[in-house]
Amino acid sequence: MERLSLITMRLQLSLASIILCFFSSLITAQDLTLIKNVTVFDGERIMENTSVFIEGNKIKAIGNILGDVDGRLIDGTGKFLMPAMINAHVHAWSPESLKEAADAGVLNVMDMHGIERFQNQMKQLNDSTKYANYYIAGAAATVPEGHGTQYGFPTPTLTTPEEAKKFVADRVAANVDYVKIIVEPWKKTLNSETVEALITEAHKADKLAVVHVSRLDDALMVLNHGADALVHIWWDKELSAQDIEALKRRDFFIIPTTLTTLKAFKSMGEKSWEYLSKEALLNQIRMLHEAGIPIVAGTDPPNLGINYGTDLYEELRLLSEAGLSNLEVLKSATSNAAISFKIAKRGFVKPGYLADLILLDGSPVENINNIASINRIWKQGKIVK
Ligand SMILES: [Zn+2]
Structure with missing residues (x-):
């Protein structure tokens, strides 16, 4: 012994x-x-x-x-x-934005529409301790006078499915990490055929196709065409039991941008058109989560005065309020985002x-x-x- x-x-x-x-x-x-x-x-x-x-x-x-x-x-x-956090929907215009994110523990940000030349310069900061890692969509796909063209910087546009191949090839040449597509009918917008062609070309180039929508019918349309993600949740109506069944058959993730959406509702004040109540919006997120669809955290700064750092905590509070367990909320800003965007060696301890x-x-x-x-x-x- x-x-x-x-x-x-x-x-x-x-x-x-x-x-x-x-x-x-x-x-x-x-x-x-x-x-x-x-x-x-x-x-x-x-x-x-x-x-x-x-x-x-x-x-x-x-x-x-x-x-x-x-x-x-x-x-x-x-x-x-x-793990350090990931904000999966931002528009960063300067290194200062990436620093603000890093100081809040948000060490990865996914840009969803901007100027490729500047974005590629900012990517050079990725190995610096001061700044968040920067992932880019480059310029989002939209039509002339469509959403995304109103910000005063030159934006390439397209209108037909035939142009999708070149549009995606140009983004690949600009070193984008994924392709972003805008479907936003409050302005002129891409038609269903062009969206489908863009998604197909993105996949041929081995890129995720992530899509801006604000209406449930558009969300169902783009997912039908094989979109990998919705970068916002819809504003206009609630999911039916039939919709949930349709969504369960799709392989996608969603960045609901809850904080952004609620701020947008507030800024619209008196209802100019129908949009969901806060309770109904949070209910949509809970239903998606319960259907097994990965929820990924994102806040869309600097839109509506949202910052690149600590406002992500607000998004996490809202996801908690929507009914995700706190563990699931933490996944939305770490592992869910890393898996969804195929970010290697990050998002986990x-x-x-x-x-x-x-x-x-x-x-x-x-x-x-x-x-x-x-x-x-x-x-x-x-x-x-
Ligand atoms: Zn955005």
Whole structure:
């Protein structure tokens, strides 16, 4: 018995020393951070009282790390560690926007319409700790005088299915990450055939086709054509049981932009046309979630005065109010977005993934408002704030 425990102890000691030797032989102490005794949301589930070990720009290990590490040690007792967030609908016009996002723990933003030349310059900042990673649609597809052309910058347009091939090829040449299409009948808008051709061309180019809609019938139309995502929820009417069944058969995700939509309703004041009540809007989101459709968080800044950073917390509060569990709400701004947009090595806390992390003083699973209790942010293992 004694002999056995001695052997076990020796084994444990030698394991610990192997691990420590392995770590110390490869890297210098300043590249190492160990966050101990912390609650972790890894993108899928909660792990209580565990440790996360960061080596260089990556997560090296999670679990009960043996021994001590010759590096930065952070006591995570009472704290909550989660992946950095993703805002899946923005329009960023300057590096300042990307900095505002990063300072709020939003280390990835998906731009949904802008000027490709500027966007590609801003993408050069992706490896800087100060700025959020920037993903772009380039110019969104719209018709002359359609939604998206009113902002005073030159926008390429199209009107027929025959033009879709060149439109998508131009976006691919501009290094876009996905293709954005606008269907917005309050102005002139793309017809159904052209939308279908754009989606087909985007898929041929191995790009997601994500679509702006504001009406339920348009949402059903674009999903019928194979759209990968809706970048807003509809404003005009409620889903029927038949609609839900139709949506369940489609493979897509939705960025409801709840905060944006409610602000838009408010700014319209007296009803100029029919739109949903807040209760009905939140109900639509709950129904989509219950139908198994991934919900992805996005806020559409700078529209309606929304900021690039902390206003994403408002969106998360609204998703919580809509009836998603707080764990599901956290997924909407992390793993759901990373999976949906096929972002590699981000959106999760996993070994081998980038150390893009947020440490909070309180648990947002217990209370979603704790998402604002930021203690520290890391981008690729370096402190942002
Ligand atoms: Zn937008």
